Amino acid sequence: MKIVVAMTGASGTPYGLRLLRLLARMPVEVHLSLSESAAKVLAVEEEVNVDLARFDVVSLLGDTAENIRYYHYKDLTAPMASGSAKLDAMVIVPCSGGSLGRIANGVSDDLITRAADVFLKERRKLILVTRETPLSLVHLRNMVAVTEAGALVMPAxxxxxxxxxxxxxxxxxxxxxxxxxxxxxxxxxxxxxxxxEVEPFP
Ligand SMILES: Cc1cc2nc3c(=O)[nH]c(=O)nc-3n(C[C@H](O)[C@H](O)[C@H](O)COP(=O)(O)O)c2cc1C
Incomplete structure (x- = not known):
């Protein structure tokens, strides 16, 4: 199985890291990208400094992971940017309101939003693990739009x-x-x- 994992700039970077650490031990191929804002949130939430231009998986996960291939978020030549690459599923975790909005409106201005666009057009599994609260009508409408287009919105x-x-x-x-x-x-x-058995509530 080939899985795209993207991290964007919402709170919830520990979810992305945990998913990657578990996938690193499984017989799957992972294609990874991080947005610029994801790196900023990682610095705050995990106190890790990720250099997106000279990425190394050890600096992110604290361990090597042979099955994780990293692609810079501006690298539109990456396999995930094309429908002809046979990738099975994409998870954006965490997914910011900004990325959600761009995906909902077909704004494919970086590798992550382009890959999401590809997964929608190819009718492949796209999971958006969103994190924002409260939700504005804009967020809610964007969630409806991506759901109608075939994505799965899974709030963290x-x-x-x-x-x-x-x-x-x-x-x-x-x-x-x-x-x-x-x-x-x-x-x-x-x-x-x-x-x-869980004790019944009093
Ligand atoms: C520490 C921190 C936490 C943030 N948390 C959220 C959040 O939970 N949800 C969200 O939608 N945006 C959050 N943001 C704002 C996004 O990072 C910002 O809108 C950014 O432009 C999103 O870009 P991206 O989608 O390309 O990663 C946060 C920003 C910072 C610095």
Whole structure:
């Protein structure tokens, strides 16, 4: 399986990093791109400085990952920019309101929005893990537009019924749903119904 992972400038970079770290251990090929704003948010949220021009996966993930191929967000010659490249699914995580708006309106002005445009036109799986609150009517209309065009909008909404104890547990409640949508088997969280009975609310 070949998966495009893009990170844009919304809060929620730990979701993107966790997804990449898990995919790095799986028999999949990952094509990765980060927007300029994603690098800025990474510096704030993860205290990591990513040089987009001289990217190295170790500086992002703290480890090597042979199956991750990186492409600069302005490199429109990357495979993901063309429908003829056989890539199976694309996940934008986190997806900013800005990227959502450009994708909803067909503004393919960088590699990430162009790739999303390609996935829509080729009717391939496109997952937008959006993060913004509250939502304006503009955001909501853009979500409707991309949904009508075939994308899946999956707001980064962690759940609490898996009784997360750490930040990582909380992140995994979102990542598990992304894996479900990608059709990737994972056991990072116990499925509802497989866990112990939860005490009824008083
Ligand atoms: C620390 C930080 C956090 C941000 N969080 C969000 C957010 O949660 N959602 C969002 O839509 N934009 C957020 N932004 C604003 C976007 O980064 C900005 O709109 C940017 O132009 C998006 O560009 P991109 O979509 O090309 O990455 C944030 C910016 C910074 C610096």
């Amino acid at each position: 909404s962690p759940n609490f019924y898996h009784l997360p104890k750490t930040k990582e547990d909380l992140i995994d409640t979102v990542i598990a749903r992304i894996f479900d949508q990608l059709g990737i088997q994972s056991s990072i969280i116990r499925r509802w119904g497989e866990q112990r």
